Amino acid sequence: MSKTIGWVAAATTAWLCSVGVGWAADANDGLALYFSCDREAVSGVITDQSGQGNHGTVQGATLVPEGRIGGACRFDGVDDSIVVPASGSLDVGQQGPLTLAVWYNVATTAQGPILEWAQSLQDTGVHLWVNTIGWQWNGRGTGANLVDTSGDENTRVISAHDRPINTWHHLAVTYDQASGLAQVFVDGRFARAQKLGAFTPQTGYPLHIGDRPFDHQIFAGLLDEIRVYRRALSREEIPS
Numbered sequence: 001m002s003k004t005i006g007w008v009a010a011a012t013t014a015w016l017c018s019v020g021v022g023w024a025a026d027a028n029d030g031l032a033l034y035f036s037c038d039r040e041a042v043s044g045v046i047t048d049q050s051g052q053g054n055h056g057t058v059q060g061a062t063l064v065p066e067g068r069i070g071g072a073c074r075f076d077g078v079d080d081s082i083v084v085p086a087s088g089s090l091d092v093g094q095q096g097p098l099t100l101a102v103w104y105n106v107a108t109t110a111q112g113p114i115l116e117w118a119q120s121l122q123d124t125g126v127h128l129w130v131n132t133i134g135w136q137w138n139g140r141g142t143g144a145n146l147v148d149t150s151g152d153e154n155t156r157v158i159s160a161h162d163r164p165i166n167t168w169h170h171l172a173v174t175y176d177q178a179s180g181l182a183q184v185f186v187d188g189r190f191a192r193a194q195k196l197g198a199f200t201p202q203t204g205y206p207l208h209i210g211d212r213p214f215d216h217q218i219f220a221g222l223l224d225e226i227r228v229y230r231r232a233l234s235r236e237e238i239p240s
């Protein structure tokens with residue numbers, strides 16, 4: 001059930017401090033969704049700061065002050081998530097290139113979804129997962145599966161550089177439909193590229209943050225500065 005979440009620090013100051021930290025001047029170019037996790041959610045809705053109106057319904061997650069930049073969104077690993085309804089602007093795969101970028105601080109040695117376009121009855125789309133130990137993608141699965149609109153899941157770009165728990169790390173995945181190249185970056189460093197070819201990533205479902213809804217695999221820890229772009233960021237634009 002949704003519930004209102006509280007905020008306990010100077011959100012405005014935190015927001016101002018976040019501007020320009022580690023990002024190029026055009027960091028807002030092509031944004032389809034941006035949750036800074038700095039601002040109080042009103043009536044259980046977290047505001048999308050991209051200007052695209054992709055606001056999220058908070059389902060148990062809380063805003064805490066100890067984020068990577070300002071506050072963060074906290075997920076208890078039991079039943080917390082944020083859900084964003086499907087929309088044309090959030091369906092970045094239909095438009096071609098994309099970038100998923102987030103700071104994460106995972107609390108357990110486990111695997112879990114960070115971002116996942118999904119709907120009920122096991123229809124999963126593009127998903128960004130963290131893995132410290134588990135079976136996902138042969139046991140080393142921090143990265144993304146850019147599931148295409150036909151359901152093909154041979155569209156993975158995975159880092160073997162799984163990072164320690166209880167510390168902040170940055171994870172970004174880019175896909176350039178024109179070149180067919182997908183890349184994953186960990187802590188601002190290039191980790192791996194996969195030539196996947198041209199396809200249409202499935203991003204037409206609702207976006208679940210911290211939760212895979214149909215089998216309830218779930219993320220435990222903190223997420224911050226959650227961004228979805230309708231373009232492939234350059235290496236220089238990835239924060240570290």
Ligand SMILES: [Ca+2]
Nearest residue numbers: 036069070071
């Ligand atoms: Ca933040």
